[in-house]
Amino acid sequence: MARNQRLTKEEIQEDKFIEGLLKIYAFLKSNLQTIIVAAVVxxxxxxxxxxxxxxxxxxxxxxxxxxxxxxxxxxxxxxxxxxxxxxxxxxxxxxxxxxxxxxxxxxxxxxxxxxxxxxxxxxxxxxxxxxxxxxxxxxxxxxxxxxxxxxxxxxxxxxxxxxxxxxxxxxxxxAAYQARAFPPTPQLSPQIRKFVLMEAKFNQALAYGKSGDSASARDTYKEIVDEFRSTLETGLTEKSRELIEEAKEVIAAIGEPLDADVSNPKKLEFVLTEPELNQALAHKKSGDSEALRAVYNRIAGEFGHTLEVGLAQNSVEHVESAKVVIAAIAEPFDIDIPKAEKLENEKRYFEAYVAYTDAIRTYKVRKDIHGRLPSDLRKQIGNFEKGAMTVINSIQNARRAENEGRESSALYSYDLVVELQTLGLNRRLYENALFNYKRLESGQ
CATH class of the missing domain: 1.25.40.10 (Tetratricopeptide repeat domain)
Incomplete structure (x- = not known):
């Protein structure tokens, strides 16, 4: 009898559920007014x-x-x-x-x-x-x-x-044009702030001039010129470092050492009758490495184009012509990755980028001679090469123009690479500051 009166597990759970409902009902009944007020609130x-x-x-x-x-x-x-x-x-x-x-x-x-x-x-x-x-x-x-x-x-x-x-x-x-007079601008990019403060500094130089203080005006113009050039060099350095990473991505895609012996090709006899090759030889003898590199870059470009045309047309004549050209200039096309890495470690980033680019182009040329470069990799290297030569030529043109005193041409070429305004630089203001600085400097 006692065994029959024992509650089952299900009955115990049901009793607990009912007990809970009763407690909730009691709570609501005793606190109904408070709950209503809270809901209304x-x-x-x-x-x-x-x-x-x-x-x-x-x-x-x-x-x-x-x-x-x-x-x-x-x-x-x-x-x-x-x-x-x-x-x-x-x-x-x-x-x-x-x-x-x-x-x-x-x-x-x-x-x-x-x-x-x-x-x-x-x-x-x-x-x-x-x-x-x-x-x-x-x-x-x-x-x-x-x-x-x-x-x-x-x-x-x-x-x-x-x-x-x-x-x-x-x-x-x-005093109002002083940098310290300007309010903090934490939500603005440093480049925007630099752009406005550089304009203010130029106005400050003008005010010095109007007040008769030519020495302070000259010094302020010089500060503008120096800050512009320093910022530009920093921008070029950062750009070169970014481009080096792009070069390394291409090297990683190649998947083998760039200086691997891909063919051990037989040396070809060749008489230097091509004008550009004679020009390259002259530059080499004179020690003009920059001009020498420019000529070899053109030759490499012509080689690549000639080879691609030959492959597309299945023309043995075109291909053999390209091989002869490249064989004749075998020495300048030695791959030198350690040189590129050394320049990078020395923080000579633009020169390192040029060296990496030369190594990649040389690898492409050597592979193309023997038709061993996959089409997708050739396309990737070609795209890199096109962008790299635009950057390298622009910076070399800019530095050449600077050495010759052609500031506007130099700034135009630099702008192609780094976009001066994105660095907070004002090209027109810089040129005016440089002009006024030289004018006051020569008038001393």
Whole structure:
């Protein structure tokens, strides 16, 4: 009888479940009012947040439209200042723009819209010759601006120097152009900051000149020139290091030592009748290694083209012609990977890149002679070779132009490789600084 009255496992679990439900019911019954209040509070909070969010979105849309309209009025007024036919109406246009811009930064204070409106408003005052009030507005923007408008804060600080300069207060202008006067800009790239501060330094040099301090003006121009060249060299170094990694990727794809004996070809007798080969021999005797490399690069290019044409046309004549050319210049095409690695370890990155490129091209030439280069690898090497020669020729042309005093040509070639603006460099400003530095230096 006792055995029959023993509860099963399922019955025990069911009793626990019922007991739990009863406890929950008792809790809800005793705390019903509190739960209802909490639920209402949550609902009200969600509704309030939704209303706030919607209100902010509406306000943002209104501010966007207001700033757009004010900016259009500002641009119209600005254009009229440089149009002789509209010059008479420029004052009225400026006043209209000022009214709209002021409304924006007063109504939507502490927003990105307010910062941009204030900057443009300050510019209109500057155009009117009201330098003191313009400066006040620029200073307020520098002191208080949204993180998204750090670019505007830099230009506002530069504009402060402009206002002093227009008033003939060169001492304060020079101080305003100092790098330490500019606000921190952690959200901007260093290159953008460098670009603006370099412009300010140029203005500082001009202010020194206007104040009669030619020595300080010369020294400031020299700082601009030196900083430009230092930044350019750093950019070229970084670019060369990137390109070296690309070269190593090609070498890894080759999958065998580049200086492996791929054929042990029989030496061919060859009379140097080709003009370019005679030219190469002359450069070699004179010790002009750069010119020698350029000639051999052209010969290698012609060889590759001739060989590819021969293979495509199944022309033995073309292929044999290419073999004769390359055999005649076997010595300059020795592969020298250790040299490239040594130059890289010495941090002579551009020279190392040239050496790696020469090694890869030589490997391709040797393989092509015997038709042992897979088509996909030939394509990869060809693409690398094309890009490498553009870089190498551009830098060599730039350095040659520098040695000959052709600065504009040198900068053009450098720009093809590193894109000067991405380094925070201003080519026009550099050329003007260099011109003024040389002018003041020669006038001593």
């Amino acid at each position: 949550v609902l009200v909070a969600v509704a309030a947040y939704a209303a706030y969010y919607q209100n902010q979105e509406n306000r943002r849309a209104e501010a966007t439209l207001a700033l757009r309209q004010a900016t259009e009025a500002y641009k119209t007024a600005e254009e009229s200042l440089f149009d002789a036919e509209k010059l008479a109406e420029s004052e009225a246009l400026l006043t209209t723009a000022q009214t709209q811009l002021k409304t924006v930064f007063e109504k939507y204070a502490n927003t990105t819209f307010a910062d941009k409106a204030r900057y443009q408003y300050a510019n209109t005052l500057y155009y009117q010759g009201n330098y003191s009030e313009a400066r006040t507005q620029f200073q307020q923007l520098v002191a208080q601006h949204q993180p998204e408008n750090q670019m505007d804060s830099l230009y506002a600080q530069k504009a402060i120097g402009n206002t002093y300069e227009q008033e003939g207060d060169y001492e304060n202008a020079i």
